[in-house]
Amino acid sequence: MTDRHARTRHTLFERETELVAVDEALDRLTGSGPDAGGGLLALSGPAGLGKTTLLAEVRRSALARSCTLLAARGGEQEQGQPFHVARQLIQPRLAGRSETSLRAALGGWYPIVGPALGLCAPGQGAPPDPQGLRDGLDWVLTQLTVQRAPVVLVLDDAHWGDPESLGWLAAFAPRAEHLALLLVVAYRPDELPAHAEAFRGLPGRAGRRPLNLAPLSAAAVSTLVRETVGEHAEESFCREAWAVTTGNPFEAVELTARVRAKGLEPTSASAPLLRDLAAAQRGSGLVARLHGLGPSTVRFAWACAVLGTAIPQRIAARVAGLGAEEAADATNRLRDARILSAPADDGDPEGDPPLEFVHPLLATGIYRAIPDALRVALHGKAAAAVVDAGLGPSAAARHLLETQPENDPWVVRTLRGAAAENLRAGAPEAARRQLDRALQEPPDFDERAAVLYELGCASLLTEPANTVNHLRAALAEPFDDPALRQGIVIRLAQVLAHSDHLSEASELLAREIPHTPDARARLRLQSEQFMWDAFDAAETDSPAGSPNWPTASAAATSPSGTSSACAPGTPACAARASRRSCTTRAGSSRNPSAGPTPTGASRSRS
Numbered sequence: 001m002t003d004r005h006a007r008t009r010h011t012l013f014e015r016e017t018e019l020v021a022v023d024e025a026l027d028r029l030t031g032s033g034p035d036a037g038g039g040l041l042a043l044s045g046p047a048g049l050g051k052t053t054l055l056a057e058v059r060r061s062a063l064a065r066s067c068t069l070l071a072a073r074g075g076e077q078e079q080g081q082p083f084h085v086a087r088q089l090i091q092p093r094l095a096g097r098s099e100t101s102l103r104a105a106l107g108g109w110y111p112i113v114g115p116a117l118g119l120c121a122p123g124q125g126a127p128p129d130p131q132g133l134r135d136g137l138d139w140v141l142t143q144l145t146v147q148r149a150p151v152v153l154v155l156d157d158a159h160w161g162d163p164e165s166l167g168w169l170a171a172f173a174p175r176a177e178h179l180a181l182l183l184v185v186a187y188r189p190d191e192l193p194a195h196a197e198a199f200r201g202l203p204g205r206a207g208r209r210p211l212n213l214a215p216l217s218a219a220a221v222s223t224l225v226r227e228t229v230g231e232h233a234e235e236s237f238c239r240e241a242w243a244v245t246t247g248n249p250f251e252a253v254e255l256t257a258r259v260r261a262k263g264l265e266p267t268s269a270s271a272p273l274l275r276d277l278a279a280a281q282r283g284s285g286l287v288a289r290l291h292g293l294g295p296s297t298v299r300f301a302w303a304c305a306v307l308g309t310a311i312p313q314r315i316a317a318r319v320a321g322l323g324a325e326e327a328a329d330a331t332n333r334l335r336d337a338r339i340l341s342a343p344a345d346d347g348d349p350e351g352d353p354p355l356e357f358v359h360p361l362l363a364t365g366i367y368r369a370i371p372d373a374l375r376v377a378l379h380g381k382a383a384a385a386v387v388d389a390g391l392g393p394s395a396a397a398r399h400l401l402e403t404q405p406e407n408d409p410w411v412v413r414t415l416r417g418a419a420a421e422n423l424r425a426g427a428p429e430a431a432r433r434q435l436d437r438a439l440q441e442p443p444d445f446d447e448r449a450a451v452l453y454e455l456g457c458a459s460l461l462t463e464p465a466n467t468v469n470h471l472r473a474a475l476a477e478p479f480d481d482p483a484l485r486q487g488i489v490i491r492l493a494q495v496l497a498h499s500d501h502l503s504e505a506s507e508l509l510a511r512e513i514p515h516t517p518d519a520r521a522r523l524r525l526q527s528e529q530f531m532w533d534a535f536d537a538a539e540t541d542s543p544a545g546s547p548n549w550p551t552a553s554a555a556a557t558s559p560s561g562t563s564s565a566c567a568p569g570t571p572a573c574a575a576r577a578s579r580r581s582c583t584t585r586a587g588s589s590r591n592p593s594a595g596p597t598p599t600g601a602s603r604s605r606s
Contacts, residue, residue, distance in 0.1 A: 013220040013249070015054060018043070018211050022058055022184075029150045029182045030065050038150075038181040040173050042199050044189045045213030047361050048250035051186035054213075055156050058184050067182075068148035074160030076364060077308030080398045082427035083116045085165035086137060089153060090117055093144060105143075109136040115425040116164075122424030129461065133426035134168050141172065142179065149180035157360065158199060159191040164427050170198035215247030225266065228256035233266035240271040244278040250359055254281050257338060282361065287369045293333050296322055300330035301339060305367035306378045306399070310354040318385045319378055331355065339366075379403050383414065393417035397434050405440045412443045416454065423458050431458040449477035453488050460495065467495050485512075486521050490528055502536035 012019065025041050041058075043051045062069050072088035094102060094117070102119055103110045112128045113136035114120035128136075145151045158166065169183070176183050185199050189212075192199065200210060216224075222238035245251040258277050264270050279285035290298055303319035304311050317327035334340040341356045357363040370378065383399035386392075397418035400411055415438035419431035435455040443451045456470035471492040475485070489512045496505040509529035516522040 012050070012053060012057065013216055013224060014214075015050065018054055018213070019057065021211060022054070022061060025182055025184075026058075026061055026065055026067070026152070029152070029180060030067065038176040038179050038183070040176055040183045040185065040199070042210030043184070043186040043213065044200075044210045046188055046190070048248040048359065049213040049215065050249040051213065052156055053249070055154050055184065055186055058152065058154055062152035062154075062182075065150075068144075068151045070144075070151060070153040072155050072161075072165075073309065074155070074157040074162075075309040076160050076360065076367075077306065078398065079160045079162050080401065080430070080433070081162055081394065082164045082422050082425065082430040083118075083162065085155065085161045086116065086168065087118050089155075090137075090140060090144070091119065093148075094119055106140065109139055112136040112426070113140055115421075116427070122421060124424075127424045127428070128426045130164075130426055130428070134171065137168050138172055138175075141181075142175075145179045145181045150182070151180060152182045152184065155183070155185045158185045158187040158196060159193065161196065163193070163195050163429065166193065166196040170196050173198055216242070216249055216252065217247065218242040221245065221247060221252050224252055225256050225259075229260050229264075229266045234268050234271075236268040237266040237271045237274075240274050244275045250361065251278060251281055254338065254358075282365055286362065286365045289337065290339065290366065290369075293330075293337060296320070296326050297330040297333045300327060301334055301366050302370050302374070302378060303382070304334075304340070304355055304357070305363050305370065306375070306382050308363075309356060311356070312389070313352050313355055315382070315385045315389055316355065319381045376403050383411075387414065392421070394421050397430075401433065401437050405442065407441060409444060412438045412441050412447065412451070415441075416451065419454060419458060423454075428458050428461055432462070446479055449474045449479040449481075449488070450484060452477065453484065453491070456488075456491065456495075460491075464495055464499060468492065468499070471495065482516070482518060482521065486516070486525070489525065493528055493532065497532050497535070502532050505532045506536060 021041065025039060028036055029038055030036075043054055045051055059069060059071065070089045070093070072085045074085060078084045094105065097105070099120070102114065106113060110120070111123055112133060115122040116133055116137070117140075155161065155169070161169075169185075173183055187196070187199060189200075218239060221242035222233075222235070225238045225241050226233045241252065241255055245255055255274065255278050258280070259266065259274075262277075264273065264277075276285070280289045290301055293301075299320040300316060300322060303316045306319065307316055313327055313331060314324075317324060320327070320330075322330065331340060335342060338358055339362055341358045343353045357366075367375070379399040379402040383396040383403070386395040386399070393414045396414050400415055403411070415434045419434040419438070422428075422434070423431040432455065435451060435458055438451050439448075439455065442448065452470050452474035456467045456474065459470065460467045471488055474488050475492070479485070489508060493505040493508050496502075496508065506529050509525050509532070513522055513525050513529070516525055
């Protein structure tokens with residue numbers, strides 16, 4: 001258990017209001033009667049005010065009440081990894097099962113949510129649309145809650161959660177009070193992203209929460225100092241400790257630990273020394289303290305800061321350029337300096353427990369202190385290290401996004417691989433960012449058209465105008481791949497048609513058909529052109545439509561002002577409905593025969 005989770009109830013100073021709120025929420029969750037049920041409990045406050053310590057108390061109390069616990073934490077370096085938070089929450093409850101067992105548990109949602117949760121490889125079909133994927137995640141969490149009630153879901157550092165997970169949880173949160181599910185979320189209010197704004201407001205019976213944590217008073221810091229260094233601590237010493245830490249619990253705890261480690265007498269004569277000791281926890285003071293541990297330890301700390309959370313020691317050693325013994329020595333020195341936390345209980349069986357910083361403030365301070373050029377280089381080394389460790393291109397992509405273009409084919413291949421995984425898993429925005437970066441590398445001359453095509457597919461649902469630009473640019477590239485060219489033309493025609501440019505879509509296909517020697521490919525293009533021509537002819541304002549349409553439409557207008565041309569069963573209405581159906585088929589994939597739909601969540605449009 002890390003130092004951030006090592007506090008107990010008797011060390012929670014001036015958090016009585018918050019603890020009462022936690023107990024009340026858990027009592028409602030585990031109780032019976034009309035007031036029983038779940039909800040959302042939000043803890044808000046700047047860094048270091050004790051949000052994680054309160055969450056540790058929530059976890060302890062939940063387990064004491066025999067609740068099922070789902071836990072996750074956002075990470076500053078991992079917030080670009082799609083579904084990072086969702087996987088932490090749900091994967092431990094489903095991982096390790098056979099494919100047959102997973103299919104039985106997830107039903108028809110298996111091919112949709114399985115890749116997003118890292119439970120199976122993405123299929124080769126069209127990717128799910130984001131709303132459809134959220135419906136599937138809703139269903140999975142609802143089923144887990146029903147089967148394992150009561151459930152407490154704890155999310156720490158929500159401000160650093162990935163957009164895909166946060167958007168899903170924020171939309172799901174209002175349902176919690178109708179289930180035996182308590183969502184407890186902690187975040188820094190000034191850093192909460194727009195897609196998680198729902199966490200600021202609470203459903204129904206949540207009362208006066210979110211709970212905004214306040215700094216400790218001088219009396220509380222004095223009690224903390226005396227508990228740590230002795231009851232003989234003088235009042236002026238305690239008062240100075242409060243002043244230099246501004247009542248920040250994390251800084252106060254770290255300051256008293258350093259006072260005890262240095263054997264400093266807690267007297268008024270020693271009080272002026274506290275300011276320098278407190279400064280060593282942040283900014284230039286932290287950097288100076290780190291450099292005092294030696295060059296190899298500094299490199300190892302930098303590598304850990306680049307890797308983020310749950311850091312494998314072997315990968316950190318490779319990124320830092322250290323051997324196993326040097327890495328072990330550096331780890332011990334960083335733990336002695338209270339920069340890395342003590343060993344966790346959940347290490348791997350080979351004796352390489354994941355490393356964690358004592359507090360994210362330290363990780364952020366160290367990361368920002370890395371010289372810019374060296375930080376870029378460390379991200380590049382980290383990308384290669386995680387791929388070689390078998391963690392896949394998606395784990396490497398977040399590091400490659402921090403590097404500078406160097407015309408490296410391996411970078412392009414890795415980013416394309418990560419984008420393909422993310423697109424098929426239902427994270428098109430992440431795929432778009434990765435392909436944008438691959439295009440900057442840049443790709444080889446004969447690969448550029450394929451990257452542009454993939455980028456167009458990734459941006460189809462979110463940026464259709466850019467999709468047209470990317471696909472047109474891909475067609476303008478010189479390349480010799482008939483299958484790729486056919487795919488680009490068909491996709492571009494679809495996007496144009498769905499953007500109400502039916503004539504332009506038909507003309508594009510008409511220009512391409514004479515230059516397509518393969519009979520099957522030519523037939524496919526002809527069928528696409530026929531379909532868009534048919535839709536175009538059914539439009540009331542189309543040049544390809546009947547010249548009698550305007551007159552007929554005006555004559556058939558009902559007294560209420562509704563044109564019969566738009567009535568159900570008319571050609572125009574049928575054409576529009578068919579085009580809407582094609583829009584979804586072109587950009588998304590849903591299984592209409594999938595398993596049960598979650599309560600309160602409709603299936604996405606198919």
